[in-house]
Amino acid sequence: MQLPRPGCYRRPMSPLARLWRYARPYRSQILLGSLFSFLNKAFDLAPPLLIGVAVDIVVQREASWLAQLGVTDLMAQLWVLAGATILIWGLESLSEYVFQLYWRNLAQEVQHALRLDTYAHVQGLELAYFEDRTTGGLMAVLNDDVNQLERFLDVGANDLIQVATTVVIVGAIFFALAPSVAWLAFLPVPVVIWGSFRFQRRIAPRYADVRERVGDLSAQLANNLSGITTIKSFTAETREAERVRRESDRYRASNRRAIRLSAAFVPLIRMAIAAGFIATLVLGGSLALSGTLAVGAYSVLVFMTQRLLWPLTTLGQTFDLYQRAMASSKRIFNLLDTQPTMRDGLSPLPLGAVRGELRLENVSFAYRGGGEVLRGLSLTLRAGQTTAIVGATGAGKSTLIKLLLRFYDPQSGRVTLDGHDLRTLKRHDLRRAIGYVSQDVFLFHGTVYDNIAYGDPDASREAVIRAAKVAEAHDFITALPFGYDTIVGERGQKLSGGQRQRISIARAVLKDPPILILDEATSAVDNETEVAIQRSVARLAEDRTVVLIAHRLSTVRHAHCIFVLSDGRLAEAGTHEALLARGGLYAGLWQVQTGERAETPISAD
Template sequence: MSSSLSRLFQYARHYRRDAYLASLFSVCNKFFDILPEVLIGVAVDVVVSKQDSFLARLGITDTFHQLLWLGLLTVLIWGGESLFEYLYQLRWRNLAQNLQHDLRLDAYRHVQKLPLAYFENKSTGNLMSILNDDINQMERFLNGGANSIIQVLCSSVLVSAVFFYLAPKLAVIALFPVPLILFGTFWFQRRIAPRYAAVREAVGVVNGRLNNNLLGIATIKAFTAEEFEAEHIRDASERYRAANARAIRLSSAIIPVIRMAILAGFVVTLVYGGYLALSGAIGVGSYSVLVYLTQRLLWPLTGLADIADLYQRSMTAIDRVLGVLAAPLTIDYHGAPLPAAQVSGALAFNKLSFGYGEQQVLHEVSLQVPAGRTVAFVGATGSGKSTLIKLLLRFYESAHGSITLDGQDIRALALADLRRAIGYVSQDVFLTDGTVAANIAYGMPHASREAIIAAARAAEADEFIARLPQGYDTAVGERGQKLSGGQRQRLALARAILKDPRILVLDEATSAVDNETEAAIQRSLEVVSRGRTTLVIAHRLSTVRHADCIYVLEHGRVMETGTHEQLLAAGGSYAALWRLQTGERSSITA
């Protein structure tokens, strides 16, 4: 895990000054923290030795004056200790907060840039655990653990120096347990590392199940599957508890082992140090200093167990967070600029092949989409329709074939500019937990209220928005749960209209809406598609019958091409599907 710590230091290099200052304040605080024990020994020396005390040898012969000096030094020492405690607390806590903030934002920004392929085998709950719980774990370590480690090391050095100055022989024996304690602590830490890695993975699974169930709570209720899902959560939580129990069994053994080593050191100082004092080898004041310092050094070492535990949890968490940051960005965001005003919208798919893993979806698909025309893609589920759109938006990259926009390979264009030129409306509408107006203006924060209302009217959404409690200022709830599916779809269309893109993409935008909403969306599309390239994916052929060109896909290949009338006349799979859909509607009407 030292590699995780070094990776964190490398990531946080712009905070090195803060870390150095915080460490310096921790050292200074510990220096002043140890001095009161020394003063106790000096005070005992003054009371016992009087004019022959240590202070008398420094020139302060009067015992009362010696006590006054001790009082003044005590005030200064306690004041210094309090000052540096305030300073190190301030520095470490601010460092923890700032680093937590930066790490979470950087990790989230990096996750946003990762290709969709990265998320295929990743649990959303596990990513949530990394971006939230794991980063908080690091914050907890920096808040207290880092200072504790520094102060334990500092105490060891300072107390050892005093011991060797006052009684070298005693120091060798009494401090012998310290290296053993440090070695044992880090031995435990290495052994416990894989157990905490299992704990972090287990908590990610719990978060994943909770996230999935809360999003699907309506389905769970509808199928009365509450007990079934509760059992799933119980199973995941039980695995988390078992993983934690395995870690706890090992971490709990650290403190008893350290206590036995501490006991040996303290007894040696108490007995052998007392013998040296009685025989006159060391003074009574020196003996008092050694007894107090032994306790000051050795007993806090029991806290090493908690520190090591916190450190290991933090290193495991940091390793997971930095692992996300290290995930390669396989899609290049840079490229030639694409000014929106210069986009005409002519698209060409050239011998495009693509697969998800070993599953091939597209096979050398070639087709042309002239600028300003409406083109539709129809076909059975899995025929490759939506994959074409995902490749156009560069959610995925294809190693075989190419897509060009106005004659330029889209892989050579700046990704942000490419996506700004495309208005995308999907079947699964994403709405934020904001107002209606904020959702229409999503990604366009400077849009005026007038433009938002105009876009809503164009999408025939203004009427239902006006009936909402606060109109355009009504909060839609998480993922728009306060709105119906049709209302969410109209807001998504209004969002695309407000964007005013040169290319409009509708991916099954009307598949989950009622006939009235579909008709309203169709009327809107007839207006907004004029003068812009429009790509429509639909199962309902009535949605695409007025398209300038319809491509019929089967198993990743273009099987038929033409207008609605031409395809009906050809009598192929499109005509068969049309007869099936219209026949179903006729029978329903009858």
């Protein structure tokens, strides 16, 4: 089914109107679900009529309503009534089964489509968006808020239809049987409707606050679970439990404010309903005693008054579900309305046409709310060569990599690939041409095989194993309990840092990109693993552009060219030997790392 594109609606539209547009592909299901909800309530209202017919048979006997239809025998009348009862109850049960199928499946369909579209939209936002928000907060929108909508479609939509059906059918019966009494039974209805709308307006901001608080709580929980190792190592369990308690208290207090108002609705409405019921009971009874109203009709009126008015008490719960759903829908649509500030390029980049020359031309860049990280930086990374970028912490090395991958755009200057400004290229094509091995290796929960095959899901098992061998990961993988089918745990926590790094390299090898970027690939490994990774990089460097970001200068000494950054500017450039001979910043860093001049100060930003 073709769904509306995320973010294509105008802001003034209400969440309910947007949901209706969003559910356009499912309108036939909505109509059928509404039809069977109506039929179910119609059959549900029939038993009071049957009770009235039964009373009529007992009181009027051969002059009863059924006798006037031609069924004069009293036992035959009772059997006809029994047959009608079985038929009506059967149809009521069948219609309930069908409307639940439609509404509950509709809830699942809309929830599924909305979650996928929202997630796809979020994936299209630039990296800066995620750096300003918490994972837990986004999870609350993508999961909990979407589930609130499901709860309303599961129950609330059907309740609204059935309340409306009750008012229409019971009203028709009342005015047909006793017009003089009917208006009394309907007296509470305007009060209930007015009270419901007043309740809706007052409860809406309270539930909006509840949704915000649950987002904050989810963010705190997600943050703590991600950092559980740090929490334990600093014996901070009590402190973090207190933080969670504070967020949970805020959530609880916000819910209390909503509950205080929500809980008052039904008792107040019940008193209005009691007035209507008493009026029907007394006035209808006086008409029956005077002989103006048949006893069977009076029985129907008494039962129907209760069936008319009592369901109105559920409006409070229905509006409660509705306001929760609307508060959540508003958050979801606000997220869908968030537009990326970085536009995708239009020019395709055929993988086979990539030579791999990268160039920064007078590039300056600053993160939002921060100072400049790169200042008028210009350098060229030659195609088919290994280029290293080194410098002290904060020199701008990792930022440079983010610009090459177009996670960000520079504020001034430009970054090019084979002469093409990255902003003009399709991001998908650009990133397909680059293999990236991050300093902070991320492995997905799954098997070793799955994590390597992430580089090319269509690759054969033989290709995956070849990639592992190139990355010198095959030996340790085969030594694991289940080899390539060993579960690595969340973020690869069951593996060592060096093992995770080599799996990450194998993943990049399998991708077989013309450009390979390794960001501090040996920063957290021992000397033996570093040597293994260096051998892997040497194999990978053949016929491709390799960019190495490193603190350990021993890993870059064989690069064709080394750029030394300092305070966001290019300080030095050349080969390892040439930079040592120059005796500048690089030489000082080298001497400190090799222990030749331990007191040498290191320039820092």
